[in-house]
Amino acid sequence: MTDQGILKRTYLGIPMELPHVAFFELSSCEGCQLQIVNNEASLLDFLSLVNIVNFREAMTEQTDYYDIAFVEGSVTRADEIDRLNTIRKNAKILVAFGSCACFGGVNQLRNRFKDPIWVKKRVYGKYPIVTNDLAKPLDAFVNVDLRIYGCPVKKEEVEKIVTNIVIGKTVSHPKYPVCMECKANENVCLFDLGEPCLGPVTRGGRDSWCPNSRFGCWGCRGPAEDANVEQMQAIMREHGFS
Ligand code: SF4
Ligand code: SF4
Secondary structure, three states, X not given: OOOOOOOEEEEOOEEEEOOEEEEEEOEOOOHHHHHXXXXXXXXXXXXXXXXXXXXXXXXXXXXXXXXXXXXXXXXXXXXXXXXXXXXXXXXXXXXXXXXXXXXXXXXXXXXXXXXXXXXXXXXXXXXXXXXXXXXXXXXXXXXXXXXXXXXXXXXXXXXXXXXXXXXXXXXXXXXXXXXXXXHHOOOOOHHHXXXXXXXXXXXXXXXXXXXXXXXXXXXXXXXXXXOOHHHHHHHHHHOOXX
């Protein structure tokens, strides 16, 4: 341990500083953070790469000194904007952690309704709480250095990305859609089984997790680059879906 309290280890004989890593949540179900805690098989290896200093789901200690901040959830309240700005100020690298943080995720479904008052009444009934009219992703307020997509994120992908950050390797996401991985995994296409799937237009990178288990893709990682939405609509119509 150094005088700053940063743990050290070596990689190929080269001393490496373990970054101080913090996890935070805004409006979210906390399912993305839970993926990390649940990761029993490789949790110890993961922990040997980083020095976790904030993680409310797993520890009580807290600090404002961290290098990498993983922020889960979208911004739906005014106080979350202040909190996010503080995290941005403290962190060298800010990671949007999960689809809520990357592009609003489940929370942004409410943005599609024209009347936010009606939405709040339907959701909160007699017990209203103060929320913004729209749910927004992190990059609507602060600069985001890196995005990890998924609802929830896939732990293996998080570990790979964190490892790359620690050893200073470029982090890149696949540009191809889920179908590429699904075909490589030799799955029977769900359309052939009479079920809809958004794999043709959804960003890959998760080894076609849902279609592998015979669940159609719901598009939780957002659109693939150059997603051909018109063709997707044609495929849906062809198979009798709206
Ligand atoms: S992306 Fe999904 S799993 Fe993660 S916090 Fe949002 S709703 Fe929960
Ligand atoms: S099941 Fe979905 S992801 Fe797999 S090939 Fe068919 S459309 Fe693509």
